[in-house]
Amino acid sequence: MGTNNIDVNNFSIRGAVKDDAPLIVNYIRDLAEFEGEIEDVSVTSSEIEENVFDKKDATVIIGEYSGEPIGFCLYHYTFSTFLGKKGVGVVDLYIEPKMRNNGFGTMMMTHVAKHAIEIGAGRFEWPVHDWNKKASELYKRWVAFPIDNIRTYRLHEKALKDFSIK
Numbered sequence: 001m002g003t004n005n006i007d008v009n010n011f012s013i014r015g016a017v018k019d020d021a022p023l024i025v026n027y028i029r030d031l032a033e034f035e036g037e038i039e040d041v042s043v044t045s046s047e048i049e050e051n052v053f054d055k056k057d058a059t060v061i062i063g064e065y066s067g068e069p070i071g072f073c074l075y076h077y078t079f080s081t082f083l084g085k086k087g088v089g090v091v092d093l094y095i096e097p098k099m100r101n102n103g104f105g106t107m108m109m110t111h112v113a114k115h116a117i118e119i120g121a122g123r124f125e126w127p128v129h130d131w132n133k134k135a136s137e138l139y140k141r142w143v144a145f146p147i148d149n150i151r152t153y154r155l156h157e158k159a160l161k162d163f164s165i166k
Contacts, residue, residue: 006065006102013111016060016072018053021045024060027072031094035129063095063108071095073108078123085122088112093126106138127152 016024022045032038051057052074063071071094078087090112095105109126116124128135128146136146155163 006099008103008107010066011070011102011104011107012064012067013061013108014064016052016062018049020060020062020069021048021053023062023069024048024052024072024074027094028092030096031092034094058091061108061111063104065099065104070099071104071108073112075112077121078125080122083122086119087123087125088116088119088121090124090126106142109142 025043025045025048028043029038029041032041052060058074058076060072060074062069063073072092073090073094074092075088075090078089079085080087090109093105093108095108113124128139
């Protein structure tokens with residue numbers, strides 16, 4: 001159920017700009033705190049500025065309510081060899097707790113889905129933690145499905161460096 005006195009018509013989505021880098025970092029930290037992974041966050045505003053805005057390695061949209069930021073979504077392009085087409089992969093979606101359950105996250109995901117259609121993407125994908133049953137149920141209502149036979153493996157920091165010189 002949505003928050004009282006919330007008019008969804010006051011919600012808008014805009015492309016992030018370089019000056020949003022500190023806000024994006026704050027949202028990343030808030031999301032990591034929610035997911036119990038805050039100790040893994042080391043990103044800085046300057047890294048967001050360089051990699052998202054200068055190198056364009058990812059795209060960020062900002063959700064605003066009455067002109068004030070309330071969340072973000074970061075996505076990047078993928079490629080499906082099976083389909084022979086570009087895909088879109090959402091890395092993070094975060095809505096401030098006081099603004100959740102009003103459909104704003106769905107609106108942001110719909111915005112990215114429309115972009116995926118516009119660029120001819122064959123897939124639109126995003127990860128969700130196994131413990132996040134509420135999100136999983138919502139995504140299933142959208143007719144999204146989990147890839148049951150695939151699990152993501154990750155190398156980072158020292159393990160990545162060590163592996164790269166094997």
